Amino acid sequence: MMTAKIESFVLHCGEMGSRWGFNRTVGQILGLLIIHQDAFSAVQISDVLNISRGNVSMGIKELQSWRLVKINHKPKDRKEYYSPAGSIWELAMRVFEERRKREVDPTLSLLRHNLLDEPANPQEQYAQSKMYEMHELLETITHWAGELQSMNPEKLNTLMKLGSGVSKVIDMKDKLMKNS
Amino acid sequence: MMTAKIESFVLHCGEMGSRWGFNRTVGQILGLLIIHQDAFSAVQISDVLNISRGNVSMGIKELQSWRLVKINHKPKDRKEYYSPAGSIWELAMRVFEERRKREVDPTLSLLRHNLLDEPANPQEQYAQSKMYEMHELLETITHWAGELQSMNPEKLNTLMKLGSGVSKVIDMKDKLMKNS
DNA sequence: TTGAACTTTCAGAAAGTAGTGAAAGTTTAT
DNA sequence: ATAAACTTTCACTACTTTCTGAAAGTTCAA
Numbered sequence: 001m002m003t004a005k006i007e008s009f010v011l012h013c014g015e016m017g018s019r020w021g022f023n024r025t026v027g028q029i030l031g032l033l034i035i036h037q038d039a040f041s042a043v044q045i046s047d048v049l050n051i052s053r054g055n056v057s058m059g060i061k062e063l064q065s066w067r068l069v070k071i072n073h074k075p076k077d078r079k080e081y082y083s084p085a086g087s088i089w090e091l092a093m094r095v096f097e098e099r100r101k102r103e104v105d106p107t108l109s110l111l112r113h114n115l116l117d118e119p120a121n122p123q124e125q126y127a128q129s130k131m132y133e134m135h136e137l138l139e140t141i142t143h144w145a146g147e148l149q150s151m152n153p154e155k156l157n158t159l160m161k162l163g164s165g166v167s168k169v170i171d172m173k174d175k176l177m178k179n180s
Numbered sequence: 181m182m183t184a185k186i187e188s189f190v191l192h193c194g195e196m197g198s199r200w201g202f203n204r205t206v207g208q209i210l211g212l213l214i215i216h217q218d219a220f221s222a223v224q225i226s227d228v229l230n231i232s233r234g235n236v237s238m239g240i241k242e243l244q245s246w247r248l249v250k251i252n253h254k255p256k257d258r259k260e261y262y263s264p265a266g267s268i269w270e271l272a273m274r275v276f277e278e279r280r281k282r283e284v285d286p287t288l289s290l291l292r293h294n295l296l297d298e299p300a301n302p303q304e305q306y307a308q309s310k311m312y313e314m315h316e317l318l319e320t321i322t323h324w325a326g327e328l329q330s331m332n333p334e335k336l337n338t339l340m341k342l343g344s345g346v347s348k349v350i351d352m353k354d355k356l357m358k359n360s
Numbered sequence: 361t362t363g364a365a366c367t368t369t370c371a372g373a374a375a376g377t378a379g380t381g382a383a384a385g386t387t388t389a390t
Numbered sequence: 391a392t393a394a395a396c397t398t399t400c401a402c403t404a405c406t407t408t409c410t411g412a413a414a415g416t417t418c419a420a
Contacts, residue, residue, distance in 0.1 A: 005304065008290070008294065009307070023379095037303070054400090078388070087313070092317055120183065137272055140340045162350075166339065170335060170338055170342075222366085238368090258417075259366070260367080
């Protein structure tokens, strides 16, 4: 059914699943859908990966909450067929964004809240200075991430491929700014 | 012992712990150390957070594997006192780098390996094209991350604060390149 | 070299997370 | 309206991770 190399990829996705933010089966399902050209029905997924039908349903639901799969229909067939919701690039972006929401946003809002009132003593003073530092860092990262996501892929690619050139471009920009 | 706001921060770090890549107590310990100006001994940590002495030992070990805590000694005292291994910025960078190692590198090496030999049939052909796509994306990200980490904090900050300016700077660079 | 003061390890308990499969729910064709 | 073809839910089981506390290990002063 699956060649050795394809299978190794799918199993790898399963193992990495929890590190990427989901669980093993969700990782496997995602890997399976990415690596195959055609869409899979729930039963097919359940057969190929040897997991229960119910688990597939949960998994697909989870992948939908990450906006990583889309549903397709075939003519004369009521089943739902699942496939990746976009290119590799788009999927990666979504995972990135979703994780930012889960890993950064709650902290940002806690920090914002805790920074509202005045520190009551030197200990709190210090604590707030650290929270401020964290807040600023996370805000910058969030803003920057939004910025990157609003760029089109080619421009983003140009930027990333720039590599050490980034430094030079910034220096250049500084000089040009001074002249104006 | 801890004021309400400081405690809420520490508990929050605990809750976020698993999302950031560690577990609850490791998160709490890190939060505790970050938010207090003075270093804590293992017993103090165990008392303040109500966790066993053994668990503190495990937690500190874990934090050391992430290069997030450093050990201090006080005169006339054999105990080890733990404190954050650097500024908020540096800690964030370390977490970032460590996670890249755990979340990206293994996949990169699997992909590299799977791309070595020729596809045996159209299905493998397609699979390899996707793996190639993923490989390229991850390579770019890795390379870019290394680039960012080798920049000094001010320059990085300039870059991040640039925001939408990045686009403009790239355009500008393109124009200047053409002239040369 | 002893023992007090500390840290680390680890087996087992507790807590948390994921997976199953049967039952309930939904949709569509007739 | 019914029933076939599907999807979702959920109580329960299986598995995994985390935590504890006692025992073992280490270090150092005397």
